[in-house]
Amino acid sequence: MTAPELVWFRNDLRCRDQAALARASERGPVVGVYCFCPGQLSAHGVGGNRVAFLLRCVAALSLELERLGIPLKIIEADTFAEVPAALGSLVRELGVRRIWFNGEYPLNELRRDAAVTAALEAGGVTVQRCDDTVIRAPGTVLTQAGTPYTVFSPFRRRWLESIGPEDLAPKPPPRRQSLLAVTSDPVPKLPEVFVATAPEELWPGGETPARGRLERFLEAAVDAYEEQRNFPALDGTSTLSPWLAVGAISPRQCLHAAVEHNDGRLDGGSRGATTWITELIWREFYRHVMAAFPHVSKGCAFRRDYDAVPWRDDPVQLAAWREGRTGYPLVDAAMRQLASTGWMHNRLRMVVAMFLSKNLLLDWRHGEAYFMKQLVDGDFASNNGGWQWSASTGTDAAPYFRIFNPVTQSKRFDPEGHFIRRYVPELAALEGPNLHAPWKAQGLSLGYPEPVVDASASRKRAIEAFRALVG
Ligand SMILES: Cc1cc2nc3c(=O)[nH]c(=O)nc-3n(C[C@H](O)[C@H](O)[C@H](O)COP(=O)(O)OP(=O)(O)OC[C@H]3O[C@@H](n4cnc5c(N)ncnc54)[C@H](O)[C@@H]3O)c2cc1C
Numbered sequence: 001m002t003a004p005e006l007v008w009f010r011n012d013l014r015c016r017d018q019a020a021l022a023r024a025s026e027r028g029p030v031v032g033v034y035c036f037c038p039g040q041l042s043a044h045g046v047g048g049n050r051v052a053f054l055l056r057c058v059a060a061l062s063l064e065l066e067r068l069g070i071p072l073k074i075i076e077a078d079t080f081a082e083v084p085a086a087l088g089s090l091v092r093e094l095g096v097r098r099i100w101f102n103g104e105y106p107l108n109e110l111r112r113d114a115a116v117t118a119a120l121e122a123g124g125v126t127v128q129r130c131d132d133t134v135i136r137a138p139g140t141v142l143t144q145a146g147t148p149y150t151v152f153s154p155f156r157r158r159w160l161e162s163i164g165p166e167d168l169a170p171k172p173p174p175r176r177q178s179l180l181a182v183t184s185d186p187v188p189k190l191p192e193v194f195v196a197t198a199p200e201e202l203w204p205g206g207e208t209p210a211r212g213r214l215e216r217f218l219e220a221a222v223d224a225y226e227e228q229r230n231f232p233a234l235d236g237t238s239t240l241s242p243w244l245a246v247g248a249i250s251p252r253q254c255l256h257a258a259v260e261h262n263d264g265r266l267d268g269g270s271r272g273a274t275t276w277i278t279e280l281i282w283r284e285f286y287r288h289v290m291a292a293f294p295h296v297s298k299g300c301a302f303r304r305d306y307d308a309v310p311w312r313d314d315p316v317q318l319a320a321w322r323e324g325r326t327g328y329p330l331v332d333a334a335m336r337q338l339a340s341t342g343w344m345h346n347r348l349r350m351v352v353a354m355f356l357s358k359n360l361l362l363d364w365r366h367g368e369a370y371f372m373k374q375l376v377d378g379d380f381a382s383n384n385g386g387w388q389w390s391a392s393t394g395t396d397a398a399p400y401f402r403i404f405n406p407v408t409q410s411k412r413f414d415p416e417g418h419f420i421r422r423y424v425p426e427l428a429a430l431e432g433p434n435l436h437a438p439w440k441a442q443g444l445s446l447g448y449p450e451p452v453v454d455a456s457a458s459r460k461r462a463i464e465a466f467r468a469l470v471g
Contacts, residue, residue, distance in 0.1 A: 004031040004094055004180060008087070008101040009072075010109075012132055012247035013057040014207045015064045017170035019132035020100040025174035031094060031182055032065055032072040034058050035086065038191045039078035044108070044380070047373035048194035049203075049342035050245070056205025057248045059187040064207065066184060069177040074185040080112035084119040091125055094182065099125060102132035102247075105290055106380050107297035134284050135167050135251050138291030141284075148292035150302075150395045155288070156281050160266055168256050198342030203242050203376050210243035214254060218261045225272035232334070232345035233418035238276070239343065241377035244283070251280055286385030289395050296384055299365060301393035309393070310465055311363035320452050321356050322370055324424070327451035329436060330410035331355050333423035340423075342376035351409050353390030358403045359458040361465060364391035392466065400466035403459045410436040424448070 005024035009032055012018055024030050036058075041051055062072040077086045091099065099120060103113065117127045131137035141159050142148060149155035190196060217238040221228065228236030243249045255277060259266055262273035290296055301307045320326050324335035334348035344352070349371075357364040368387040372378045388394025414420055417435040421428050426448040427435055434441040438448055 002028055003097045004029045004182070006030075006091065006094065006096040006099040007032045008099055009034045009058075009061065010101065010104055010247075011245065012102045012250075013054075013061045014248050014250065015061070015068065016173055016207060017250045017253050018102070018174075018247075019130040019171050020102045020128070021174050022171035023128065023130060024098075024100040025177075027098070029177045029180055030070050030174065031096070031180065032061075032070055033075060033087070033090060034061075034072060035075040035077055035083050036188050037077055037079055037083070038193065040080050040108070042193060043079065045369050045372040046378055047375070048190065048196040049198040049374060049376040050242075050372075050378040051194045052190050052196035052198075052200070053203050053205060053242055053342075053376050054246050055187055055190060056200070056203075057243075057246050058205075060206025060208070060248070062184055062187060067176075068174055069179050070174065071180060071182040071184040073182070074187060076188060080108060080115075083112055084116045087116055088119055088123065091120060091123070097125060098128060100128045100130065102130050103137070104133060105138055105287055107294050132171075132250065132252075133247060134287050135255055135280075136162055136284060138288045141288060148288060149285070150289070152282065152285055152396045155285050156278060159281050159284060163266060167252065168259060170250075170253060170256055196342075197339065197374075198376050202341055202343075205248070207243075207248050210240060210249035211253075213238060213240055213243070214249060214257055218257055221272075222258065222261060222276055223270050223272040226275045227272075229275070230347045230413050231419075232337075232348055233414055233416070233422070237346065241379075241382075242343070245377045245379040245382075251283065254280055282385075283382055285395075286381040289385065290381040296388070296394075297380070301391075302388050302395050303393050303397075305469060306391075306393035306466075308469055309363075310361075312361045314360065314362060317360050317452050318356075318362055318366055320449070321352070321360060321362070321367075325449050325452075326355065327439065327449040328355065328406040328410070328455075329417075329420045329424055329427055329438060330414060331406050333414075333420045336423040338371070338374050342374060344371075344375070347409075347413055349386055350390055351404055351406060353387055354398070354404045355406055357387075357391035358400075358462040359406070359453050359455060361458070361462050364388065364393065400470075401463050403462060405455055405459070407437050407455060 005027050007021050007024045007030055065072050075086045077083050120127055141162055228234045258273050258277050262269040267274055296302050324332035326332055331352050334344055334352045338344045353367055356362050356367045364387045368383055371383055389397045392398055392400040426446050427438055430441055
């Protein structure tokens, strides 16, 4: 048998527009491999919803590959430390001379890849690394001084200028190949340590549902995205984040489709389409930040001076936040949406993150970890970036004195209370402004908690704590 090209799938679980797979398939017959590392996922705090979704996507990938005659081997290695040896033995078993993968940029993944590369190259295997989980690889969008950007707007401008036709063109699909004498492995079941609470039907695995969502979003919602994206009661956003997080759809496919919808324009034209493209650029920005500033992968604030914020220790209030019992309806509705669906609207992620880090003055890392545990789209770079933005400790973050008021946000972004009523049924009977501030509805017994903090006093407390650090 000709030595097969080995494609190592990671968070790029798709056949279409997949750089490593496309390039390997040009060279010869392909065998795919996926390394499932439950111990590493646990160590990274990844929760059951995300792991269950990931396994559904691996199963869908295996079927797609099978149609192309490409077998998918599965390695079960508890942690990254075991991956070099496990891949090494598969490489020997199959007689592989070349392995392909798309780079990942978090610190532990970079270390894993360096260890795999060293071990395989020592055995005479060629390692081919592509960049494909982003449209522009970290290190390719730099300031005139050659340094990484730490502010989003100039990054966005430079990123847009740097996009050429090759960044928009999807990679060719892999060739259908005649069957190799290699059999696919069964996809592992969800290990018991992971508990998935999000309904499976909300988040079907694979490329087909992702492409369907993208098409529907572009047909029905993208032109109104600019106006509707902040209203959680509307279906105003794509909800593609879980598929983007595991790479069941590529950011390039999203960009390509949005640009086509916008008559070939990256910027200008439909405001909805360009605003949506800007969100895809935020995703890229946080990956570039993570790659350029490894301390953010080590649990540190991007702004080192903010590592000294005197975060409070209050397990009771932390539990009230997690469980959607803060007494602030929009915050509670959002946290209950997360608990019951594994997903939360972007506006609400900002609202609850500011509430935790500012009004409760609790360490943003508690929130980051809880999100990672619950989210079906948990993604280190975007989650860390979003939390540090909200806590004012990050790149281009919200200034510490600009703190969302949870009642004002509620009135502004859920004016009729449709979203709140969906997730906080105790408040269904309230009308008008009282729905956003139920403690004002006197004489009613709602079975809903009193606010855990006073919004205005806690805002002042946070501003003083931050001001004491930076003046
Ligand atoms: C505190 C906090 C935590 C977050 N954690 C995550 C996370 O773990 N995983 C995750 O994918 N996103 C995260 N985000 C970003 C954002 O909230 C989600 O990507 C978005 O809500 C997903 O919904 P959508 O697919 O409908 O997005 P759309 O509005 O349709 O946007 C399209 C895509 O662009 C990307 N995107 C959109 N907004 C952002 C953003 N602000 N930052 C980075 N990428 C963005 C996502 O991949 C998204 O799917 C977080 C934001 C905050 C404030």
